[in-house]
Amino acid sequence: MSFIELSRPAPGITQVTLNRPEALNTFNHPLVTELTEVLDTISADRECRVLVLTGAGRAFSAGLDLNGYGDQEITQQEGVVVRQLNRQREIAGLAQRLHELPQPVIAAVNGPAAGGGLALVCASDIRIAAPSAVFAVSFIRAGFSACDIGVSWLLPRIVGAGRAHELMLTGRRFDAVEAALIGLVTDVVEPENLLDAALAKAQEIMLNPPLSVELTKQGMWIALETPAFDTSVEFENRQQIFTSFTTDRAEAAAAFLEKRPPVYRRH
Numbered sequence: 001m002s003f004i005e006l007s008r009p010a011p012g013i014t015q016v017t018l019n020r021p022e023a024l025n026t027f028n029h030p031l032v033t034e035l036t037e038v039l040d041t042i043s044a045d046r047e048c049r050v051l052v053l054t055g056a057g058r059a060f061s062a063g064l065d066l067n068g069y070g071d072q073e074i075t076q077q078e079g080v081v082v083r084q085l086n087r088q089r090e091i092a093g094l095a096q097r098l099h100e101l102p103q104p105v106i107a108a109v110n111g112p113a114a115g116g117g118l119a120l121v122c123a124s125d126i127r128i129a130a131p132s133a134v135f136a137v138s139f140i141r142a143g144f145s146a147c148d149i150g151v152s153w154l155l156p157r158i159v160g161a162g163r164a165h166e167l168m169l170t171g172r173r174f175d176a177v178e179a180a181l182i183g184l185v186t187d188v189v190e191p192e193n194l195l196d197a198a199l200a201k202a203q204e205i206m207l208n209p210p211l212s213v214e215l216t217k218q219g220m221w222i223a224l225e226t227p228a229f230d231t232s233v234e235f236e237n238r239q240q241i242f243t244s245f246t247t248d249r250a251e252a253a254a255a256f257l258e259k260r261p262p263v264y265r266r267h
Contacts, residue, residue: 003035020129026063027061054107059112060112071083079263112135127185134176135175209251219235251264
């Protein structure tokens with residue numbers, strides 16, 4: 001059985017669906033391994049312009065499967081300490097891969113997103129939720145540190161340090177309405193319209209040249225790590241020059257002036 005469902009709902013858009021609905025799409029070794037391989041493939045896929053990430057059934061993802069990760073044989077081979085560290089790196093690597101993908105990632109949050117599920121939401125670039133979405137850090141409620149899978153870095157940058165500290169220290173649940181109020185999600189739409197809203201946003205992104213989109217995603221995240229305003233401006237200056245020499249830049253301008261859809265060639 002495949003734990004990751006891959007589809008192309010429209011040209012240029014790849015949809016990845018976490019597919020363990022009976023277990024609320026929780027993380028186990030097979031799902032994490034398969035999702036890692038899928039994200040690596042998408043990263044090199046020049047036909048994919050935007051990735052939409054969602055969950056099957058009533059949950060986005062409830063995080064780690066507390067009933068067992070399913071890597072007992074590997075633990076026997078590597079030993080408990082080494083395996084625990086490698087397991088942690090495997091799971092955290094999902095957020096890193098989403099964050100580093102050249103394509104923008106739209107999280108279509110169809111239900112609960114807790115623990116590792118929240119981490120995947122935070123590592124996405126645009127987040128849209130159904131009213132049934134519920135969010136929680138969860139790690140701290142399970143006896144671990146709340147700082148896990150990149151959430152301690154991502155969440156403060158999305159919702160602000162003050163609110164992130166409160167959510168991390170309490171581990172409390174919060175709904176889609178609050179998620180929108182604090183800026184974690186950009187829109188809350190009815191469940192029957194969720195994927196259509198994500199696809200519409202993807203289509204809107206694809207009106208822009210591929211390299212321009214890739215560099216903008218990269219630049220926005222790098223700006224959050226850049227300590228000085230002038231440094232960011234110089235980084236932007238170089239992005240402008242790079243994109244100005246592409247064929248797609250001229251096509252974008254021509255399409256705008258001629259009031260027609262652009263046809264990009266990725267160079």
